[in-house]
Amino acid sequence: MEPNATKFDLIILGASGFTGKYVLKEALKFLNTSSSPLTSIAIAGRSPTKLAQTLQWASKPNPPPSLPILHADTTDPSSLRSLCSQTHLILNCVGPFRHHGEPVVAACTDTGCDYLDICGEPEFMEKTEASYHQRAVETGSLVVSACGFDSVPAELGLLFNSVQWVGEAVVNRVEAYVGLESEKRMVGNFATYESAVLGVANASNLHKFRRSRPRRPRPQIPGPSPTKGDTIEHQKKIGLWAVVLPSADASVVRRTLSTLTENPHGLPGSDESPEMVVKREAFWSSVKPAHFGVKIGSKSLLGILRIIMVGIFIGLFGNTSFGRWLLLKFPSLFSLGWFRKNGPAEEEVESASFKMWFVGRGFSNESLASQGNTKPDMEIITRITGPEIGYVTTPIIIVQCALILLSQRKNLPKGGVYPPGIVFGHTDLQQRLQQNGISFDVISKSTISS
Numbered sequence: 194m195e196p197n198a199t200k201f202d203l204i205i206l207g208a209s210g211f212t213g214k215y216v217l218k219e220a221l222k223f224l225n226t227s228s229s230p231l232t233s234i235a236i237a238g239r240s241p242t243k244l245a246q247t248l249q250w251a252s253k254p255n256p257p258p259s260l261p262i263l264h265a266d267t268t269d270p271s272s273l274r275s276l277c278s279q280t281h282l283i284l285n286c287v288g289p290f291r292h293h294g295e296p297v298v299a300a301c302t303d304t305g306c307d308y309l310d311i312c313g314e315p316e317f318m319e320k321t322e323a324s325y326h327q328r329a330v331e332t333g334s335l336v337v338s339a340c341g342f343d344s345v346p347a348e349l350g351l352l353f354n355s356v357q358w359v360g361e362a363v364v365n366r367v368e369a370y371v372g373l374e375s376e377k378r379m380v381g382n383f384a385t386y387e388s389a390v391l392g393v394a395n396a397s398n399l400h401k402f403r404r405s406r407p408r409r410p411r412p413q414i415p416g417p418s419p420t421k422g423d424t425i426e427h428q429k430k431i432g433l434w435a436v437v438l439p440s441a442d443a444s445v446v447r448r449t450l451s452t453l454t455e456n457p458h459g460l461p462g463s464d465e466s467p468e469m470v471v472k473r474e475a476f477w478s479s480v481k482p483a484h485f486g487v488k489i490g491s492k493s494l495l496g497i498l499r500i501i502m503v504g505i506f507i508g509l510f511g512n513t514s515f516g517r518w519l520l521l522k523f524p525s526l527f528s529l530g531w532f533r534k535n536g537p538a539e540e541e542v543e544s545a546s547f548k549m550w551f552v553g554r555g556f557s558n559e560s561l562a563s564q565g566n567t568k569p570d571m572e573i574i575t576r577i578t579g580p581e582i583g584y585v586t587t588p589i590i591i592v593q594c595a596l597i598l599l600s601q602r603k604n605l606p607k608g609g610v611y612p613p614g615i616v617f618g619h620t621d622l623q624q625r626l627q628q629n630g631i632s633f634d635v636i637s638k639s640t641i642s643s
């Protein structure tokens with residue numbers, strides 16, 4: 194593209210992938226519609242033929258619009274730099290990110306191009322922040338990973354629960370419980386399973402990496418640190434059995450809370466209006482940080498035992514190369530049918546949904562929290578509900594983040610590598626998600642008798 198030629202609003206990299214095609218489908222809903230900032234899209238990847246077929250699929254029942262199809266391969270840095278020179282924003286759907294993500298972030302941060310992705314891999318995100326944040330600040334490239342089900346519901350859900358603690362009331366811990374529902378089989382595509390298997394294989398590297406990094410400030414949270422609790426929990430109020438979900442959510446939320454501790458009024462936008470400064474500062478001042486954890490829930494104990502079984506398979510076999518080969522060769526067998534090489538059928542995607550409950554526990558008065566061993570006396574339960582997580586909710590989220598970036602760029606940080614909560618928390622992202630089928634509700638506020 195000529196230096197002064199008009200750039201695309203965004204390029205979807207990896208649009209031919211299972212998730213990428215749904216991201217394209219979602220983005221097309223906002224292309225050249227009234228009040229949408231999205232006037233041009235290009236799609237990019239290795240195979241023009243597959244990308245053209247994807248465009249057909251994503252446009253149906255309408256004829257496909259004539260979107261430019263660009264060549265890009267994550268093993269060819271010049272192809273990625275060329276993409277960056279042609280757009281303001283890249284939506285990266287090429288995973289696993291530990292294999293493919295870094296060259297894309299490098300190209301974006303070198304050229305000042307903005308970047309969003311749907312990564313759910315903490316190791317990639319934390320290493321990207323460590324290696325590219327400074328460069329991104331210098332070039333004005335805003336890099337935000339985890340703009341999908343991992344980890345925007347966790348981030349916005351914690352903030353939503355936290356701002357319900359008004360006046361003297363303070364929150365101590367928020368535990369999120371993810372419940373997945375479907376009238377048909379619940380199935381995920383292979384790449385997500387592969388990312389999880391590789392995550393287990395690299396767990397010790399991640400611990401080593403974290404230990405090598407300077408400690409970031411943690412927020413002051415009123416009250417005692419929460420205890421570990423039972424391995425299997427029966428949450429009677431929401432009707433779920435639950436175990437810890439080793440997803441990226443807790444690590445992403447922790448990074449948002451550390452950034453908030455360093456910047457108590459949030460991150461200033463590159464060119465904010467005085468009204469926006471007031472709005473941003475008011476929002477972040479109302480947020481009361483809490484300890485945060487995520488569990489996966491099931492209505493039956495048997496369902497939880499199945500989840501534990503899959504965790505044991507991945508945990509045991511993921512540590513050796515032969516074990517990983519087995520896990521990746523037979524995904525359906527070792528995930529008890531939850532992941533398939535060719536992903537879910539369209540009807541399976543359409544019939545699935547999620548509920549994510551946020552059980553917040555804290556104190557009706559901050560002075561109670563400072564009295565040593567006092568137990569929380571207040572509970573606020575909030576909930577996010579939405580459609581299928583990987584291929585409906587995730588595209589809705591990344592597309593809404595992109596639309597905010599295109600329409601409100603000056604309200605967002607000039608550049609840097611950040612988690613989504615701290616970048617979008619004070620914007621209208623929650624309202625936008627609500628308008629697109631993902632709802633946020635307060636379920637109950639109650640006192641807890643000891």
Ligand SMILES: NC(=O)c1ccc[n+]([C@@H]2O[C@H](COP(=O)([O-])OP(=O)(O)OC[C@H]3O[C@@H](n4cnc5c(N)ncnc54)[C@H](OP(=O)(O)O)[C@@H]3O)[C@@H](O)[C@H]2O)c1
Nearest residue numbers: 207209210211212266267287288311341342343382384385
């Ligand atoms: N955050 C969330 O909640 C969430 C939800 C869904 C998925 N994800 C993540 O998204 C990622 C993608 O998942 P998926 O199921 O869509 O995977 P997929 O179907 O395997 O798609 C991968 C895409 O990457 C492209 N690709 C592979 N190697 C490439 C290379 N060297 N250069 C350029 N493009 C390349 C593929 O192109 P070809 O068509 O040419 O092979 C394809 O378009 C995974 O990491 C998954 O964990 C996250």
